[in-house]
Amino acid sequence: MVTAKRPKMAALLEEPVFEISGQGPAPSKDFFQLLVTKTKVIWRWWKISLRSEFRNTVPGELKESHQDFVDDSSLQVQVSTVFGVKILVYTRNLCQGHFDYLDRLSEPLLLRVISFLDLEDVARLAQTSQKFKKLCNSEEVWEQIVERHCDTVTPEMRSLAKERGWKEIFFCNKLQLQMHISRKRLMQDHDNAPEERI
Template sequence: MAKTTEKTQWPLNHFLCSHHIKISGRQEQDSRDDDWNPYFHGNQLKASKMASLLEDKLFEVSGQGAAPNKDFYQFVITKTEVIWRFWKISVRSEFRKTRPGELKQPHEYYLHDSQLQHQVKVVFGENVLLYTQGLCSGNFDYLARLSDRLLLRVLSFLELEDVQQLRCTSRKFQKLCDSEQFWEQAVRSRCDTVTLEMGSLARELGWKKVFFTNKLQLQKQISRRRQKQENVGTGADVM
């Protein structure tokens, strides 16, 4: 048993210590090159700044195990650790006093924990396993984690064809690309001026509809709306 435990622990210890131990040969030379490489340190600084944009909780999923398993599980990835929680659900008397369980470990441990990875795959599927392995390896989906304000700024530089493609990638981008904020931004960026009447009409019809309405039809709609308002005002004065 001792030999088995030692074998299991060695790759993890080696992984954790690899940044602190000088290894002879090519790796030592690479390490010295990195120490004097401004490009290397520049990339580290950029990665650090990007990481500061992330919220503490990177991922969370919960659900019941596949039949016949009725246990409930929660899986959370934060910036620093992996949290696996489980609740035993059974009508059998021997499990009535079973308490919920929780396992916490650093990202590096999770990447080497084949048993936990197997549980994640069984309960939540291979896609969740691969995604969380990527997160724990530092492959963060920064774009999807930016605020809507910053994402709208990014979208302002894209052509509509590109926006449509981005819209299909996730529910978050679908919602953002369909939002009134995006289409108002699109109208204002493509029009020299947006009059008060045009803004009022857009809030009534929707900015997306205004965007796809040609100028002549837009002017007709504004004129009809103005005439209607004048008629209402005249009728109010008469009364």
């Protein structure tokens, strides 16, 4: 029996896989860029100085394969010095094939995935990064959670959610929700009532 080969997950990654740039630590004013593609690590630098001997210095670039970068302790020290140990560890992990596929999914797809999680898992995922915190607290996610957990979602609830947010609607108990809806009705009735003439 012949089976079709599945593409490797890494083939689905967009280029570049990772990119960061910034100024070196003080007193240096030099500028650096670290770029990781599917096959290479590219390290670029620009000498920034007012001193005359550096005026004609051209930007530099070093390209290495992933394995060469993992073996190059000198370049790793430079990356760590400029961008910190966490970026170095992350870059090494990328070069060793440890890609964060979930973080690379599009926002609409991530929102769809999150909508299938239990509430406890949504809360845990929100603690993993700023990106997931934002997504897990988004109106889109909480609207889906309310629709999944409530028997009916009335137009009045939708209107109230626009003012207060779906997350607050979800955590309101039924009595509080009825109170909010009644208050909103009274305000609408008051706004729609004809003005009395004197």
